[in-house]
Amino acid sequence: MKKITRRSFLANTSLAAAAVTLPALPDMEKTKKTIFIHHVYFWLKNPGNEADRAKLMEGLEGLSAVPTIKMCHIGTPADTNRGVIDRSYAISWLCFFKNKEEEEIYQKHPIHLKFVENYAHLWEKVIVYDSEGPKR
């Protein structure tokens, strides 16, 4: 079957003459759906302190209320233990956003600012990996 392109469609219809007034085709690069993944690993100041860990988890529960978060998950290291696995962190905080702009809204959201203000004293180190890619 012949592939129908915009050009052949226009050439084969009476709309050809009106081509200049047709709206531009959407930019496929811009409309391609992506996901923005924000994954944060926290190391506690008192690594073995379960009360501190629980407190930070409680803080993250509150943080999950930021409305631009599409999905989030609070985790702790699994008991897998191969050479390439880093299990030295205390808490994993994974968030999905629609795009970078929605993650920026999260960064500046009052709930996020309050979270940092109230809980930052608990952690010693944070590593963030932000990644993007097409939605599957």
Place this chain on the structure above:
Amino acid sequence: MKKITRRSFLANTSLAAAAVTLPALPDMEKTKKTIFIHHVYFWLKNPGNEADRAKLMEGLEGLSAVPTIKMCHIGTPADTNRGVIDRSYAISWLCFFKNKEEEEIYQKHPIHLKFVENYAHLWEKVIVYDSEGPKR
């Protein structure tokens, strides 16, 4: 309203006498739904080589066929750039599994072994973070 416990239910029914033959209540700790999150970051041997990056992404596309993977995502570093963000890696590979056992099946699956055999020459370093936590 009075809270109905197993004890009060049994006390208030003619089944009380048959209590010993009732099956044990499920262990709530065991039946609580969790997610196992396997997040791998790859650093390429030739970091700026887009052909190598594309090849590894193609490999991961194939790897996504392992049947115990509930959800997966292939990403590249977003262009966010704060001090705590590590954007030195080339590819992010995020997978959700039902539990640790299903991730173990993935580790030993022929598709995974073949992936390592065919693509490991491309990467210089890999960091894996495995985390678990209740499903939200």
